[in-house]
Amino acid sequence: MISTAETYKGWSDEALAAAIGQGKNGALEELYFRYQKRVQYFFYRMLGHSEEKANDFVQDLFLKLIEKPHLFNPEKRFSTWFFSVAHNMCKNEYRRLKVREVMDPEAEANPSTGQRFDPAYQADLNAFNAALHAALDQFDEDRKTAFLLRHREGFSIREISQVLQCSEGTVKSKLFYTHKKLAVRLKDFNPNQLTSETRKS
Amino acid sequence: MNTDSSAFDHIEHLLATKSFGELDAAEQKLVLTHFDSASEYEMMRDGLPRFDRALQNDALDLKDDPGTLLRLKNRMEVAPKSSNVKHGSLLGLLWGILPGKLAGLKAGIMAIVMLGMVWMGEPGVEHQEGVWTDSTATLSDTFPAPFMDSVSVGFPVR
DSSP states (O other), X not given: OOOOGGGGTTOOHHHHHHHHHTTOHHHHHHHHHHHHHHHHHHHHHHTTXXXXXXXXXXXXXXXXXXXXXXXXXXXXXXXXXXXXXXXXXXXXXXXHHHHHHHHOTTSOOOTTTTOOXXXXXXXXXXXXHHHHHHHHTTSOHHHHHHHHHHHTSXXXXXXXXXXXXXXXXXXXHHHHHHHHHHHHHTGGXXXXXXXXXXXXX | OOOOHHHHHHHHHHHHHOOGGGXXXXXXXXXXXXXXXXXXXXXXXXXHHHHHHHHHTOOOOOOOOTHHHHHHHHHHHHSOOHHHHHHHHHHHHHHHHSOGGGHHHHHHHHXXXXXXXXXXXXXTOOOOSGGXXXXXXXHHHHSOHHHHHHHHSSSOOO
C-alpha cells in the first residue's frame, strides 16, 4: 500500500514510530520532517559544529529507528527515546575521538574547543550565541546535552533524566553548575554586571 | 557539592522571582552557599532567560542532505518488519512463563530444537563438506546410535 506523509499528519510521534516498524514509508517521511532539523541542530552543537558530521549522524539515527524499531517502547515518549539514542551516539563519538587523540596526539583538534570570544563583541544575540556555544563546548557531553535539551528542546527535568539515565537531582545539579559557570564566563555580555566586584572574581 | 534536589528547586524559584536585595536573611544565606557573591547570583538571574532566548533564536542555516530521506526509504524496503520480532518476543515470553518445575521438559525441547536446527541447516549458511550437504542422509546416518537413543525422547537414557 502506498502511504504518503500526508496520511500521517495528525498521528502522534509514537504511532509514527510504530508504523515505521511495519514498513510504512509515509510514516518515516512525516517523522523525518518533524525531527530532522531538531536532531541535526543537536548533533551540530554537540559534535564540533560540523554540518557534514551532523548530517551523517542524523542518517544513522534514523537508520537505527528503521532497523531496530522494537527498541522503542510505544508506551514511552518518542522524543525522549530518540534524543537518548542521539545522546548515546554523541557519547560514543566523544569516546572515539578521545581514543584517537591518545593514539595520535597530532590529530586534528576540535576546532571549537579553546575558542575565545572577543570582549569587544557587541552584546547582540548572535554574538552572545557564538560566545555561549564556544563556552558550552568546554563542558562534557552530559552537561551539554542537558543544557541543549532544556533550553532548545524545552524538555522537563524528568525527561532529561531519562535521556541521561540519571536521577532528577543529578540533572538539576548538572544544569545549575552549567548555568552558573556560563553566567560567569559570559559576564561580559551583561552590561549591568561590569562592576569591580565581578572583576575581582 | 552535596545538595539535595529541593534546594535547587528553591534557588531556581528565587532566581526567577527576586533580586538579591529582595531576599530575606535565610534566603540570602541559602543563596550564598551556592554562589560566591551577590553579583554572581545577579549574573545568573540575567543569564537564565538569555540562554532560553539565545537557543530558541539560534537560527543556524544548516542544509539537509537531500539524499538522506531517499536512502532511508530504500533501507526501509529491505528492513525486517517488527511483526517478526513480535513473534520472537511471544515465543520468548511463553518460554519464560513455563514453570521451573518443567526444567527437564524445557531442556528436552531445547535439545530437540537444537538438533532440528543442526539437521535443517542454519538458514543462509551453506555447509561445504561432509554429511551436511548430503540431502539423502538420515539422522541415524549422521549420529551414532547411542546418541540418537538419548535425544529421541529428550532425556538421557540410563
